[in-house]
Amino acid sequence: MYVLYYCSAELEIMGRSSKDKRDIYYRLAKEEGWRARSAFKLLQLDEEFNLFAGVNRAVDLCAAPGSWSQVLSRKLRCREEKSDSGEEVKIVAVDLQAMAPLPGVTQIQGDITKVSTAEEIVRHFEGRPADLVVCDGAPDVTGLHDVDEYIQAQLLLAALNITTHVLKPGGTFVAKIFRGKDVTLLYSQLKIFFSGVTCAKPRSSRNSSIEAFVVCQNYHPPEGYVPNMSNPLLDHSYDVDFNQLEGPNRIIVPFLACGDLSAFDSDRTYPLQLEAGKEYQYTPPTQPPISPPYQQACHLRKNNLLSKEESSNSGPQQSGEQTKAD
Ligand SMILES: C[S@@+](CC[C@H](N)C(=O)[O-])C[C@H]1O[C@@H](n2cnc3c(N)ncnc32)[C@H](O)[C@@H]1O
Known part of the structure; x- marks a missing residue:
């Protein structure tokens, strides 16, 4: 008779490695030293849109635990070291939650829906505008899809509002979006401020999720527009179905899958041994939330x-x- 006996530490490791097996990007993030698997989403968006070219000042909204800030820090500061343009790289990260420090990243613990947060970001750039604003913001989901989509939309619009305070003309804004039923309204709002709006789905974002990212290029606010945090942009009239609008009022933006399409599929399960002859070694998370x-x-x-x-x-x-x- 065989008796199966595992000590609790072994059971814990088995549980951990099965998560590693289920989510290849989670595992790779730990192996490559990223704080969260989301790092791959920004990296894959950059592969498609070359987001970091010429960027010296960047804002990361809703940044904790900080993997997007890590990507910005590694990419922008590495380029700064190589170039002799004399332009200093500045990265400001904002979140409601505290975040462990990162080299070259100034942190603001604050709410992106507050004008005081926008003012603090502007202060950090000493009046010089940002070249890039990214926002991976997500509220705590309730499971009620309409409510979650609505709150996510409000967060995106708060990020857009902050962006209008800090982004330079011609600059880029990237934000998480839920492709829910009122997404057309959001696209219309974004098209007011950017000449190029694309909805992009990185390979590392699960197909089963309605999450995608809007990549908004060439910021040009309407003439005479004065940024004002107290203007709610999502001024919703619930008897209009925005997806049924016709003619120039109908906004459809291009949809693009991005990242190397032969890259790992985030919905698949992969074996733990990816390289022949290599023993699987559990890697602990790079930086758990503080x-x-x-x-x-x-x-x-x-x-x-x-x-x-x-x-x-x-x-x-x-x-x-x-x-x-x-
Ligand atoms: C998916 S996480 C961001 C992950 C991050 N991009 C990374 O790569 O590590 C979403 C974050 O949005 C933040 N958040 C939600 N609402 C916010 C608000 N009103 N102001 C600031 N941060 C907010 C949450 O605290 C959470 O840390």
């Missing part, structure tokens, strides 16, 4: 306090006693 919103839940679970909280919360209702959960 203060994630789920921290308290992890603490409660690790210390087996979840069930106690549950029973202590239900206790007073049954017994009428007062208890205090910590």
Whole structure:
């Protein structure tokens, strides 16, 4: 008779490696030292659109845990070292959450929907505008698709609003977008400010997800436009179906799959041994989030306090006693 026995550490490693097997970009991110698999999305967008050419000042909105900032830092600072143009590279990263430091990246912990955040970004550039603004912002999803799409749209418009405060004419804006039913309205808003708007889907973004990225090129605001954070751009009238608009009001933007199409498919499972003869070695995450919103839940679970909280919360209702959960 064989007895299967695994110690908890082994079980943990097995769990971890099965995630590595399921998500090839997650695994590659750790092996290449990126803080999140999202790094590949920006790298693949750059392959298609050459986003970093001539960029010295960049803003990364909704940046935590920081893999897009890492890409910007590595790409822009490496070019700065090679060139003798004398232009200093400046990267400003903004997020609600704190982020571990990165070389050459100035961090602002703030809300991108606030005008004070826009002002702080502008201050960092000493009045000189940015060449590139990127935003991988995502709200905590609720699972209610209409609500999630609406909140995501609001975040994108907040990013666009901030962009109108900091981007130079001719500059580029890249942002995550959910291709939901009102996406045409968002395209129309973006077309007001940029002559080129493309919806792009990097290979590392799962096909099963409605996530894509708008790449907005050649910023040229309408004449006389004064950036104003208090203007809600998504001024929605719910009895208009924006996808049914005709003629010049109908906005359709090109859709492009990007990244090397022979690259890994983010929806597939890959074997752990990709190179013949090489032993699989588990790699821990490069930089776990330093203060994630789920921290308290992890603490409660690790210390087996979840069930106690549950029973202590239900206790007073049954017994009428007062208890205090910590
Ligand atoms: C998908 S993560 C970004 C990942 C990041 N691009 C990377 O590569 O590491 C989305 C981020 O959006 C941030 N976020 C959501 N709403 C925000 C807001 N109003 N202001 C600033 N950041 C926000 C979240 O805190 C979260 O860190």
